[in-house]
Every structure is written in C-alpha cells, then in structure tokens.
Amino acid sequence: MDDFPYAELWWRGIGKLAVIALIGAGVGAIFGYPALGALAAVLGFILLQLRQLIRLRAWLHAPKRHFLPDASGIWGEVFDLLIDLQRKNRKRKKKLALMLAEFQASTAALPDGAVVLADRGEISWFNTAAHQLLGLRAPQDLGIRIPNLIRHPSFTEFFEAGDFELETEAPSPINRNRMLSLRIIPYGNEQKLLIVRDISERRQLEAARRDFVANASHELRTPLTVLRGYLDLMEMDAQGAGPLAGWRTPVLEMRNQALRMEALINDMLKLARLEADRAHMRDELLQAPMLVMRAVEEAKAVSKGQHRFEQMVEPDLLLLGGETEFYSIIINLLTNAVRYTPAGGAIRVSWERAGEGARFAVADTGIGVAPEDIPRLTERFYRVDVGRSRASGGTGLGLSIVKHALEAFDAKLEIESEVGVGSTFICRFPQHRVQDAASVALAAAERGADPD
Numbered sequence: 001m002d003d004f005p006y007a008e009l010w011w012r013g014i015g016k017l018a019v020i021a022l023i024g025a026g027v028g029a030i031f032g033y034p035a036l037g038a039l040a041a042v043l044g045f046i047l048l049q050l051r052q053l054i055r056l057r058a059w060l061h062a063p064k065r066h067f068l069p070d071a072s073g074i075w076g077e078v079f080d081l082l083i084d085l086q087r088k089n090r091k092r093k094k095k096l097a098l099m100l101a102e103f104q105a106s107t108a109a110l111p112d113g114a115v116v117l118a119d120r121g122e123i124s125w126f127n128t129a130a131h132q133l134l135g136l137r138a139p140q141d142l143g144i145r146i147p148n149l150i151r152h153p154s155f156t157e158f159f160e161a162g163d164f165e166l167e168t169e170a171p172s173p174i175n176r177n178r179m180l181s182l183r184i185i186p187y188g189n190e191q192k193l194l195i196v197r198d199i200s201e202r203r204q205l206e207a208a209r210r211d212f213v214a215n216a217s218h219e220l221r222t223p224l225t226v227l228r229g230y231l232d233l234m235e236m237d238a239q240g241a242g243p244l245a246g247w248r249t250p251v252l253e254m255r256n257q258a259l260r261m262e263a264l265i266n267d268m269l270k271l272a273r274l275e276a277d278r279a280h281m282r283d284e285l286l287q288a289p290m291l292v293m294r295a296v297e298e299a300k301a302v303s304k305g306q307h308r309f310e311q312m313v314e315p316d317l318l319l320l321g322g323e324t325e326f327y328s329i330i331i332n333l334l335t336n337a338v339r340y341t342p343a344g345g346a347i348r349v350s351w352e353r354a355g356e357g358a359r360f361a362v363a364d365t366g367i368g369v370a371p372e373d374i375p376r377l378t379e380r381f382y383r384v385d386v387g388r389s390r391a392s393g394g395t396g397l398g399l400s401i402v403k404h405a406l407e408a409f410d411a412k413l414e415i416e417s418e419v420g421v422g423s424t425f426i427c428r429f430p431q432h433r434v435q436d437a438a439s440v441a442l443a444a445a446e447r448g449a450d451p452d
C-alpha cells in the first residue's frame with residue numbers, strides 16, 4: 001500500500017456532505033420540511049460537483065481554450081495537481097524535442113548515410129549524407145521500400161537474405177562511379193538502420209596498389225627471362241669441362257634462385273589479376289572432372305612416384321566459371337599436398353556432389369598444420385615453416401590464390417588439419433555454379449530440336 005490518505009479524504013468528503021445535508025435540513029425545518037431541505041442541499045452539492053466535472057472535461061478536451069477555475073477542497077487539489085502535471089509534461093516534451101533536434105543535427109553531420117527503415121524496409125527517416133549518397137528525397141521517398149530505390153542485385157539479394165551480420169557493396173544509384181558499402185543494423189521492434197559508406201576512394205587505392213604489383217611483376221619478367229636464358233647456357237657450360245666448370249655450384253644456385261623469382265612473379269601476377277577481375281570472371285561450362293584428373297596427373301609428376309594417389313571423381317559433375325581460376329585452385333591444393341606430405345604418404349582427391357552444390361577436397365597424410373596457424377594460411381606470404389616452404393619451391397602465395405579464385409566462384413574454403421596426421425582442404429561450390437552433364441546434354445538436344 002502506498003501512503004496516500006484515502007481514509008482522510010473519504011472522511012472529509014462524507015463530513016462535508018453531512019454538514020451540507022444538516023444545514024439543508026435546518027433551513028428546511030424553518031419551513032417545516034427538514035427532509036426536503038436536506039435533499040435539496042445534497043442535490044445542489046451534486047450539481048456543483050457535476051459543474052466542476054464538466055469544466056475539467058472541457059479543459060482536458062482543449063487545455064489551451066479553457067482554463068481550470070480556482071476551486072477549493074478536493075477539486076482545487078485535483079486541478080492544481082493536473083496543472084502541475086501539465087507543466088512537467090511540457091518541460092519533458094521540450095527536453096525530448098531538443099534531444100531529437102540534437103540527434104538529428106549530429107546524424108545529419110555524419111559523413112556516413114543513415115536511413116531508418118520500418119519493419120518491411122520502408123524508409124521512415126534519413127540524414128543528409130543518405131540523400132547525397134543514395135539520392136533519397138523527402139518527402140517523396142518516405143514510406144517507399146528501400147529495395148525499390150537501391151536496385152542493384154547485390155543489395156536486393158542481401159536485403160532479402162536477412163543475414164545482417166554481413167555487409168554488401170553496390171554502386172550508388174545516382175552515380176555509378178561511386179562505390180558504396182551498405183550495412184544493416186536491426187534494432188527495436190523490427191526496425192532497421194541502414195548505414196551507407198562511400199568506399200570509392202578505398203577501392204581506388206586498392207586498385208592502384210594492385211595495378212602497381214601487376215605492373216611491377218610484369219616489368220620484372222623481361223629482365224628475368226634474359227637472366228635465366230644466360231644462366232641456362234652457363235649452367236650447361238658449367239656441367240661440362242668448359243671455362244665455367246669451376247663455377248658449377250654458384251651457377252646452379254643462381255639458376256635456382258632465378259627460377260624461384262620467376263615462380264614468385266608469376267604468382268604475384270596471378271593474384272593481382274584474380275583480385276582485379278574477380279567480378280569479371282568469364283562463366284564457361286567447365287569439364288571439371290577432366291580438369292581434376294589433369295591436375296592429379298601434374299601432381300603425380302611433381303610427386304615422382306613418392307606418394308599414393310586415390311581419386312574419386314563424379315564424371316558428370318560440371319562447373320560454371322573460369323578455367324584458369326578453377327585450375328589454379330585445384331593445382332595449388334594438390335601441389336601443396338605433395339610438398340607437405342613426406343614420401344610414402346597418401347593423397348586423396350575427390351570431386352563430388354555435396355548437398356545442393358559440389359565439393360572438391362584434397363586430403364593428405366602429411367605434416368599437418370597447428371590450429372593457431374590454420375586461420376592465417378590464406379594470408380599472402382604466410383608460411384608455417386618458411387625454410388620448408390622455400391626448399392619445396394613454395395612462394396607463400398598458393399593459398400591466397402586459392403582463396404581469391406574461390407571467391408570468384410562464390411565458394412568457400414574449409415581447412416581441417418592435425419599436426420603429424422594430415423590435412424584436408426575442402427572447397428564448397430554453391431548450387432548456382434554446379435551443372436549436371438546429363439541435363440546440359442538434354443538442354444543442348446532440345447535446343448537442337450527446336451532452333452528457337
């Protein structure tokens with residue numbers, strides 16, 4: 001129970017009523033009708049209460065047009081409390097309006113676009129940067145669903161998928177040359193905040209860096225080819241009894257280092273090209289089983305019979321994408337398995353359906369990788385054991401190439417490994433990249449029968 005004085009108020013009210021009834025009865029008694037007098041007094045009292053009630057009702061209806069009368073007793077107290085409440089509310093409203101104005105002013109000053117979306121993605125509010133980046137206009141665009149305004153497929157897909165842990169990128173709807181990063185943060189009751197950031201400059205810097213690496217690698221290639229040509233000749237001479245016979249070891253070492261540089265430059269070029277052309281990979285129908293078998297043959301040549309190969313390849317499982325990219329993936333994983341598996345070990349290769357998509361896996365019984373190194377393997381030049389990688393002809397870029405090539409296929413790399421037991425590298429290709437040889441043949445036959 002709170003300490004509100006219910007009893008006191010009740011007694012005060014009843015007392016007042018009793019006094020009024022008594023006065024009425026007294027006045028009535030003068031005329032010989034005490035009961036009638038009491039009744040008239042109580043009725044009058046009730047009418048007065050009704051009047052106050054009606055005034056209160058009028059004030060509640062339009063507080064600005066009506067005013068609360070000065071009253072005594074409990075009505076006076078009620079009116080005072082109401083006016084107090086009204087004053088407090090006004091103060092709170094003013095404070096909230098000020099806060100909202102400040103919030104809007106600060107978000108308006110943000111360099112990032114912010115758009116508040118209702119439960120189905122309808123725009124309820126946006127800041128100045130959102131207007132500049134997305135071309136949103138008020139009030140025309142308020143209430144319109146955001147996917148109707150940002151029509152790029154990557155955003156539509158991202159919005160409908162509803163996985164807002166990720167972010168997506170799309171060109172600005174009002175300026176194709178500006179690249180935007182889009183993030184959605186769900187909050188409150190099914191509401192969402194869309195954050196838009198201009199990443200064109202970052203993209204340009206990345207492109208400049210990529211171009212530099214690609215150009216530098218390309219420029220280094222020609223002088224290196226000349227050096228290697230002469231080193232090849234010198235090596236032949238050094239092997240025999242010619243003037244360079246005494247230089248056999250240094251010449252051999254120089255030639256090996258030149259070969260290593262060549263491998264490095266080739267991988268750097270490959271990586272730069274993959275990064276630059278990720279979105280532009282040509283989609284061809286790849287005879288994936290045949291390519292896997294070709295890569296296995298190549299790996300066998302590297303192994304020189306030191307490893308046992310097992311393969312399980314589904315012959316009618318075809319893939320949609322670029323041949324260079326796919327071959328880079330499989331050959332890098334296969335040569336890694338050969339290089340990091342001691343002689344006598346086994347290498348198992350599989351290309352098969354998995355769920356709706358396809359799975360390419362290379363499992364070896366090699367040296368394995370410690371758990372803390374696994375997440376870093378796809379970083380450029382990350383090697384668990386630099387000496388071993390170099391000795392086996394590694395450039396430190398193989399798995400980076402694999403990762404980037406897989407991104408072009410919308411595929412994912414999974415690595416399972418145990419030190420001293422072996423490793424399995426699994427590539428998961430999504431359904432839209434996978435084709436069935438039988439249905440491709442059927443579609444071709446239908447097209448042949450119906451030349452439309």
Ligand code: ADP
Pocket residue numbers: 332336337340341364366367368369377378382383384385389390393394395396397398399400423
């Ligand atoms: P590298 O040219 O050095 O092989 P990669 O990018 O292909 O470069 O691989 C990075 C590192 O990952 C390697 O140096 C090696 O330490 C590790 N690694 C890759 N494949 C395997 C494997 N099959 N077994 C054990 N370690 C591996």
